[in-house]
Amino acid sequence: MTERNIGDVILKVDNISLSFGVMKVLDDISFDVRQGEIRSIIGPNGAGKSSMLNVINGFYHPQQGSITFKGNTRKQMAPHVAASQGIARTFQNIALFKGMSTLDNIMTGRNLKMKTNLFWQALHIGPARTEEIENREAAERIIDFLDIQAIRKKPVGKLPYGLQKRVELGRALAAEPDLLLLDEPMAGMNSEEKEDMCRFIIDVNDEFGTTITLIEHDMGVVMDLSDRVLVLDYGKQLADDVPDKVRTNQTVIDAYLGVPHE
Amino acid sequence: MMFFIEVTLSGLMAGVMYSLVALGFVLIFKASGIFNFAQGVMALFAALTLVGLMEKFNFPVWLAIIGTIVVMIALAWLIERVMLRHLVNQEPIILFMATIGLAYVLEGAGDILWGSDVKLLDIGIPQGAWGWLWDQGIYVEKLELFAAGTAAILVIFLAVFFQKTRVGRALRAVADDHQAALSVGISLNTIWVVVWSVSGIVALVAGIMWGSKSGVQFSLSLIALKALPVLILGGFTSVPGAIVGGMIIGVGEKLAEVYFGPMVGGAIENWFAYMLALAFLLFRPQGLFGDKIIERV
Numbered sequence: 001m002t003e004r005n006i007g008d009v010i011l012k013v014d015n016i017s018l019s020f021g022v023m024k025v026l027d028d029i030s031f032d033v034r035q036g037e038i039r040s041i042i043g044p045n046g047a048g049k050s051s052m053l054n055v056i057n058g059f060y061h062p063q064q065g066s067i068t069f070k071g072n073t074r075k076q077m078a079p080h081v082a083a084s085q086g087i088a089r090t091f092q093n094i095a096l097f098k099g100m101s102t103l104d105n106i107m108t109g110r111n112l113k114m115k116t117n118l119f120w121q122a123l124h125i126g127p128a129r130t131e132e133i134e135n136r137e138a139a140e141r142i143i144d145f146l147d148i149q150a151i152r153k154k155p156v157g158k159l160p161y162g163l164q165k166r167v168e169l170g171r172a173l174a175a176e177p178d179l180l181l182l183d184e185p186m187a188g189m190n191s192e193e194k195e196d197m198c199r200f201i202i203d204v205n206d207e208f209g210t211t212i213t214l215i216e217h218d219m220g221v222v223m224d225l226s227d228r229v230l231v232l233d234y235g236k237q238l239a240d241d242v243p244d245k246v247r248t249n250q251t252v253i254d255a256y257l258g259v260p261h262e
Numbered sequence: 263m264m265f266f267i268e269v270t271l272s273g274l275m276a277g278v279m280y281s282l283v284a285l286g287f288v289l290i291f292k293a294s295g296i297f298n299f300a301q302g303v304m305a306l307f308a309a310l311t312l313v314g315l316m317e318k319f320n321f322p323v324w325l326a327i328i329g330t331i332v333v334m335i336a337l338a339w340l341i342e343r344v345m346l347r348h349l350v351n352q353e354p355i356i357l358f359m360a361t362i363g364l365a366y367v368l369e370g371a372g373d374i375l376w377g378s379d380v381k382l383l384d385i386g387i388p389q390g391a392w393g394w395l396w397d398q399g400i401y402v403e404k405l406e407l408f409a410a411g412t413a414a415i416l417v418i419f420l421a422v423f424f425q426k427t428r429v430g431r432a433l434r435a436v437a438d439d440h441q442a443a444l445s446v447g448i449s450l451n452t453i454w455v456v457v458w459s460v461s462g463i464v465a466l467v468a469g470i471m472w473g474s475k476s477g478v479q480f481s482l483s484l485i486a487l488k489a490l491p492v493l494i495l496g497g498f499t500s501v502p503g504a505i506v507g508g509m510i511i512g513v514g515e516k517l518a519e520v521y522f523g524p525m526v527g528g529a530i531e532n533w534f535a536y537m538l539a540l541a542f543l544l545f546r547p548q549g550l551f552g553d554k555i556i557e558r559v
Contacts, residue, residue, distance in 0.1 A: 057445060083447030095442035097435045107428075108435045112447040114428040128427065175446060 277512020497552020
């Protein structure tokens with residue numbers, strides 16, 4: 001990887017604890033993400049990785065702790081507010097609008113970029129029309145970037161899995177986010193699709209300078225892509241360091257390989 | 263032959279009237295998966311408000327219509343605040359029950375506000391036989407032609423709105439996946455107000471047509487029952503389905519009444535739609551235009 005352009009802290013997570021009833025899902029987690037960084041969260045199944053992303057984008061409301069994004073500190077917020085502040089995401093089990101075309105899905109991602117009021121939109125004239133055309137151009141650029149021109153008009157529910165993942169990334173990118181959360185972007189892909197996805201992630205980070213936080217199980221991918229890696233296990237923070245240090249960390253190795261409890 | 267054409271045409275027109283009610287159902291079901299039992303009562307309530315504004319406050323027609331639209335939007339906002347907001351993520355059956363409650367509340371409110379007597383609604387829609395066809399020996403009601411034209415405009419308008427605008431896309435997005443919609447910055451609450459407003463306005467159009475035809479009376483809320491087979495035929499999620507379904511039912515029941523009625527002593531019109539719906543449920547439960555029901559395991 002070429003020289004990295006890492007800036008100030010954009011997201012700071014402080015002492016987050018989250019539980020559902022008696023289940024403690026996250027226990028006092030603190031970490032930060034810097035501008036322009038690719039940050040990974042790893043851990044065995046049920047470690048609380050997805051919950052952590054859900055806390056950041058407002059789906060879950062933690063009982064304790066705070067989140068500081070671009071200087072604004074908050075305890076909890078509604079997901080659509082998080083989106084309007086510049087947090088976009090993809091989901092572990094693809095959450096696309098299945099009945100809609102690829103283009104429409106990506107256009108939906110530009111929802112917050114479009115401002116004309118309902119009145120103009122209902123009539124589909126004037127400023128609403130101009131705006132629609134401008135945003136359509138932006139959507140087409142993303143389609144070109146992700147190399148999915150051929151499926152522009154296809155309903156996404158009918159696309160193969162790998163392509164759906166790509167469209168979902170496109171929808172998130174359409175919002176031009178400051179922070180992009182990717183929940184297992186390569187799960188269930190073959191090695192060729194994984195390579196493509198890796199390249200897109202690197203390109204997004206490189207060309208648009210987008211800060212990325214991702215969850216991934218493929219250790220090769222994680223160690224190659226990430227600037228820093230956060231390791232969770234049973235809701236607890238095991239390690240938080242550069243890939244080389246994490247790789248050799250004994251607690252991490254134990255958590256992944258399992259050690260007998262005395 | 264002339265007689266057959268006349269029956270078919272009058273069936274088509276009656277069908278469009280059913281379609282107008284069914285449209286309101288489809289809009290809400292598409293965007294939120296809620297079967298809104300109160301749709302018929304909403305049409306009644308809109309018509310009552312319109313007549314009330316014209317009679318009690320002497321509003322001119324255009325102002326009364328605008329006033330009623332404002333009332334329907336306020337109603338949508340209120341429904342979201344008081345009802346939907348508190349039932350997020352509940353089972354569809356619970357939301358359905360809530361709309362039954364809403365139907366009673368609205369019916370009562372209409373009664374208290376505007377009184378329960380049958381009212382004439384005349385906003386200047388032409389009535390009587392359409393001259394040109396009447397000369398050919400076919401009787402077609404002008405009002406019904408007007409309703410058909412209005413329905414056509416409404417459908418085109420809704421199609422463009424749903425397919426080509428940001429809010430339309432957001433509506434479809436919410437219908438498809440709540441979480442994903444939230445993650446791209448769509449506020450569910452706003453969307454619900456929009457969708458209930460639009461279906462409130464569609465209810466107003468239906469209320470105007472039915473009110474002009476047979477007077478504004480509380481039995482109007484029962485036309486919602488006829489919309490049910492229309493929805494089963496056309497598919498709960500399809501706007502064109504609501505129109506075509508309405509027409510099939512309208513024509514079907516008229517033809518059945520005229521040609522088979524005498525054999526069984528009449529009154530086929532009353533149950534024909536439901537039998538047709540039953541047949542559809544057996545062989546094509548998603549309706550003619552509805553989304554195919556695919557269950558992945």
